[in-house]
Amino acid sequence: MAQQIHGTVADGFEAVREEFASFVATERPDYEGQLCAYVHGRRVVDLWTGGESDSLYGVFSxxxxxxxxxxxLLVQDGTLELDRKVTYYWPEFGAEGKGGVTLRDLLAHxxxxxxxxxxxxxxxxxxDRVIAERLADQKPYWRPGTAFGYHAVVIGALVGxxxxxxxxxTLQEVYEERVRAPYxxxxxxGLPEAEERRFRSVQPMVPTxxxxxxxxxxxxxxxxxxSIAFNTHVPDPGSLEDHANSRLVRAKGPASAGGVASARGLATMYAAAISELDDRPPLLKPDTIAEVGQIHSVGYDLVARTHKAFGLGFQATADVAYPFLGAGTFGHSGAGGSQAFADARSGLAYGYTRRRMAYPGGAAPENEALVRAVHTAALRQN
Incomplete structure (x- = not known):
């Protein structure tokens, strides 16, 4: 029996519900997923199946x-400067030939x-504090600035x-005060104990x-x-789902891959970044949106061993995943299948989560059709 689709879509976004339902009908009976989207600060898609509307999932990267x-936000405030050396803020980081690394280099992998x-x-x-302390003494694996590669499990600790x-x-404290709590x-x-009841454990991938x-x-x-970047070179690396399913990870919220969210949470954060929301101005000013979405690293990723592109930390989502999106679209996907981004040119903010990890990892393949459906409807509205 096909899963029941819950939630609502705004007028003009009916095709998104149809696409979501069509995908769900082909999935396993135990599929759980959520899809949410905003256009210019207005929620236009809010769908889920298998779980609850407020279920929380590990969203990895x-x-x-x-x-x-x-x-x-801190760059926008002037608290951080992109072209300052990291050692200006964190002197110990300069060990083993890293003294010339700028904050821009760090964010751009x-x-x-x-x-x-x-x-x-x-x-x-x-x-994150332990990770950062140990990274300070590590010799870089390539000469900084000459190439790029995905800093998969450490970038959050480095920036943090x-x-x-x-x-x-801490980065987690700044996020709580300036982003999560206001909205x-x-x-x-860092998931509070009181919210644990809403967490749905991540289920492993079941490939054919x-x-x-x-x-x-x-x-x-x-x-x-x-293997070094994904920490699989240790004797007993464990599985990816073990990370999200650890209460210690959820409690501390390491900023590379320890977050817990619903699709609403993901989409609303990106909506707040680019749009007026809840009578608040956008978190990011136009110049900042342009800066973070500008491609800083593009080409052969030494870690991923394939073509990748990054803005300032964020994935350049249009370049690496959905070329029909607007230039400068910025966001980040996660190993469990989640996807989230903001396309300031269309005003679109998108969030997707699922419980079972999807093959082959990263943003689940169904996002291609879902993103296209939402984006097409958004352009028609505009």
């Missing part, structure tokens, strides 16, 4: 969007500090340490035999850049 929004030789334990990956040194507060977002970097064979073929060796 979509967490990075919140971390980079904090950095953007050009610093080369993708992990540490010895790797991190599961407990260490829950604590700069934030802490500059403000005296009541269901997007947490053909997909499993492809996954096995893609496995990297124990000493590659990819």
């Amino acid at each position: 979509s967490t990075k969007g919140a971390a980079h929004l904090v950095a953007a 050009r610093a080369g500090v993708i992990g540490i030789d010895a790797g991190f334990s599961a407990e260490e990956l829950a604590d 340490e700069v934030v802490r040194r500059a403000t005296g507060h 009541g977002l269901d997007f947490y970097l 035999p053909e997909q499993q064979a492809e996954l096995d073929a893609r496995q990297t060796g124990p000493h590659t850049l990819a």
Whole structure:
């Protein structure tokens, strides 16, 4: 029996519901997912199935969007300066040839500090302060500024340490005060115990035999850049879902991949970033939106081993995923299948979550059709 689709869409967005329902009808009976979108600060899509409207899911690297929004706000305020060396804020970071790395380099995944030789334990990956302390002494894996590669499990800790040194507060504290609490977002970097009842444990990927064979073929060796960046070079790396399903991770909210959110939380954060919302002006000014969405690193990603593009921390979503979106679209996807972004040119803010991890990892494939449907409807409204 097909899952029942709950929620609403605004006039003109009926095709989005149809696309969501069409996808759900082809999925496993235990599928749980949420889809939410805003256009110019107005919620136009709010759909879910399998769970509840306010269920919370581990969103893995979509967490990075919140971390980079904090950095953007502090740059906008003048608290941080993009072309200052990281050592201006964090002197210890200059060890092992990293003294010339600027904050812009760091945000653009050009610093080369993708992990540490010895790797991190599961407990260490829950604590951004510990990660940052150990990264300070690490020699970069390429000469900073000469190339780029996805700093998958450490970028939040690196940026977070700069934030802490500059403000005296953790990145999570700044996010709570300036972003999450004012809008009541269901997007947490540190999930309170009282909200645990809404968390739905992440379920593992269930690939077909053909997909499993492809996954096995893609496995990297124990000493590659990819294995170091994803911390799989340690003796017992565990599984991805273990990270999101750890109460320690959810409580501390490490800024690379420890966030917990609903689709509403993801979409509302990006709507607040670019649009007037709840009688508040956009969090980001037009110049800041242009800066964070401007491509800073593009080409061959040394870690991902494929074409990638990054703005200031954020993924350049139009370049790497959905070329029909507006230039300068910025956001971040997550390993569990989540996707979230803001397209300031159309006024679109998008959020998607699901409970079971999707093959092959990263933004779930169904986002392609869902994003296109929402974007098409948004352009017609405009």
